[in-house]
Amino acid sequence: MTPTISPPLLVRLFARQLGCHWTRLTVDSDGLHVCLADAPAQLIPWSDLAVDPRLHTGTLFHRLAMPDAEAEDGAPGPAMPMLGWIGRWHRHFWRAFGQQLHQQHTPDFAQQLQRIEANVRRAYVRSSTWSQLQAQAAAVLSRSEAGLLHAPARPNIHYQRLKRIASGDACLLQRYREHYLDTQQARHSALFERIERLPLTSSQQRACMTLDDGNLVLAGAGSGKTSTLIGRAAYLIASGQAQPQDILLLAFGRQAASEMQQRLQQRLGIALDATTFHALGQRIMSAVEGRRPRISPLAQDDARLGRWMSQQLEALLETPEYRRQLLDYMVLFAHPSDTPFDFASAEEHQRFLHASAVRSLADEPVHSTAACMIADWLWSQDIDYRYQPAGIYAVPEGAGGHTAPVPDFYLPAQDICIDLVLLDENEATPAYLEPVAYRQQLDALRHTARAKSQRRIELFHYQQADGSLIDTLARQLAKQGVAPQPKPDPSRLERLQARGLLQPFCELLTQLLRVSRSVPHDTDQLQARIDTRHESQRLEQGLALLQPLQARYRAQLQADGEIDFDDMIARALEYVEQGRFASPWQHILVDECQDISLLRARLIRALRNTVPGAALFAVGDDWQSIYRFAGSDVGLTTGFADFFGPASITALDQTFRFNSSIGALASRFVLKNPAQLPKQLRSGAEVDAPAVSMLKHHSRAPAADPAVLERVLQAVCQRSGDQHSSVLIMARNRFSLPDSARLAQLQQRFGQVQLDACTLHAAKGREADFAIILGLESGKYGFPADRSVHPLLDALLPGGETFPHAEERRLFYVALTRARHRVYLLYNGNRPSCFITELLTDPQYLLERNEFEPLNAAAH
Structure with a gap:
């Protein structure tokens, strides 16, 4: 049925006064037939209406601005007046009108969709690319929908797909990305099989190929983060998306950088320059200033800096005002x-x-x-x-x-x-x-x-x-x-x-100086942080004592014509932001991103943002962020997209280190903090039995007590059998560990196993067959530590976390995940750590409680 409508009766009666020029509108396959009161009827073809439809909507009535008609010879026809007073309620008319317009745009829909999806198939769909495609699809649809009141009754498939793209449909975006990854994974399977001794896992391969503007790879303990970094570089080169000189590979230490560089060269024949942040800063400064910056010995030698600080403090104490300030501080806050x-x-x-x-x-x-x-x-x-x-x-x-x-x-x-x-x-x-x-x-x-x-x-x-x-x-x-x-x-x-109180305070001031350099604050920002903390008087007076030492340190560097590492990063950042350094890198790869400070993160972001189309690929694990005292900010990982912009996040889901029982307990423990990013870690070693054993003791010095540490080592030897196993003994504080003489004594007695001991922070990156954790008691010097950093230091460090013992919880996760086969937790029954209490009272933690039951019974 052909929809035909007329103006309402009241409008027809007062048509001249109301400016209503039409008497009837009819929709058919040829176009819109317009009968006019004072002119011949006209046919407006759909092809003309589709070019520039101008529909002005109202509450009850709509107005339609019509294109001018043409005579048969192509000459301009009479001008078409604005058609007003078209009732909103004529749904059949408007539906037919919209359907006919929609059909006129069908070829355009197909053409534009083909153009968009050609881009999608060519490369991984970046967040920035997806935004551009959304805008393109929306522009196409806006032209077709300018004359529509309702969505078409029978939209074609191209229109539907464009609609999903324009709306930013996350499921469709994921389909595009998955199709690209599947294609690339099949194409480069041979490469991924030879990057390491064993082929990369599927999740590692997909992490290597994910090429968003920002890419965060969450690499759990033992999940092969270094292999993934190497695989990323190799894939970029093999797929023709980069040359070695286009890639910046950043590691935290020289040893890690050298290891990755050697593995790329030896296994894949790729000569890629892996570097540290300090070397990067030096390179940028040298390029801009034309000479290599001189690094102060104070920045390279902690002992030398400590001696220098002691000398400066002694000199300042000759000043009556400073001496009085320090004396008053020490009386109140020592x-x-x-x-x-x-x-x-x-x-x-x-x-x-x-x-x-x-x-x-x-x-x-x-x-x-x-x-x-x-x-x-x-x-x-x-x-x-x-x-x-x-x-x-x-x-x-x-x-x-x-x-x-x-x-x-x-x-x-x-x-x-x-x-x-x-x-x-x-x-x-x-x-x-x-x-x-x-x-x-x-x-x-x-x-x-x-x-x-x-x-x-x-x-x-x-x-x-x-x-x-x-x-x-x-x-x-x-x-x-x-x-x-x-x-x-x-x-x-x-x-x-x-009383020996000045030297510890001087050591604190030295630590404060380092942190203040790596985590700079302006005066107002620092005052705001102080005002929100307890003991603001302690903080203000302590930082007032630091300021003259900061000034002397800056003056010393300036007088010697030298800089420190933090100066170097800050100045490199300034040169990049000012456009004085042209970054040659299209791809920036960052190792251990959970440990970066705000200053380093800003440098990475600036390098990426100054190069059109550059991409950031960061590998890390927010579960293992344990260096806040050195300036690292876990919020840069948990809030990666907030700082670096839209990003794709990939989790490596398989660990090659610990068994499934250790993994389940450690993961459940660290995820008690809802701020940690969730991920699942599968283990190649599936076990049903508990792999975390508990030993309760009442010893004041368990590291020296034969009834405690030696009892555990006997159990380790029994489990090892004839195999030579490694054992890592860890504690939160060094004084809780066996000293070198005690360790040598234990090694001599238990020659079947290889013993080593270190603090929990030093254990990061290490692994052993068995792990023993000491010092699991409550108190300031227990684990978790009641206060892990001095309040003065806390005021300068990146913003703290609200979840209780957040970083200490991550430190315990690091400790638990050092062991391949079994972890032994030795805790004081008189004052157990709150972590131990949590493990013992939550039935969902799978624990071995009875391995030392005879000893526990005897202790009672």
């Missing part, structure tokens, strides 16, 4: 600010104080760091005090056998007691105190002081963290008429040196 509220037991708190060497400047042990701060301030102000003296508070009558309370400090010259109250801002006590009993004791102490008219000052541990502890004490003493008389600076400095 020790950590941990309080009794940070510990599960009084014994644990005391172990922390002992391990941290928390003693006053008078060289007396104290019961908390807040007490140490008070003692040191009183000493520095030349106020005589007694620490926790007995007999100051008398026992009130009727107290029975109760022991007299003891003040924390007593000032004999002024007869003033000072007490540190164990209540927080919410009036709660530490976890190990019974709240009611403690408040009764506190009430009794207050009552005793009032009954005796004893002058007394109450302070609280939380005042140490908010910076008000000493200010409050000074005000209270002033009210009591006590006027401090500070000791002379030389006397205070001599005491600090005698």
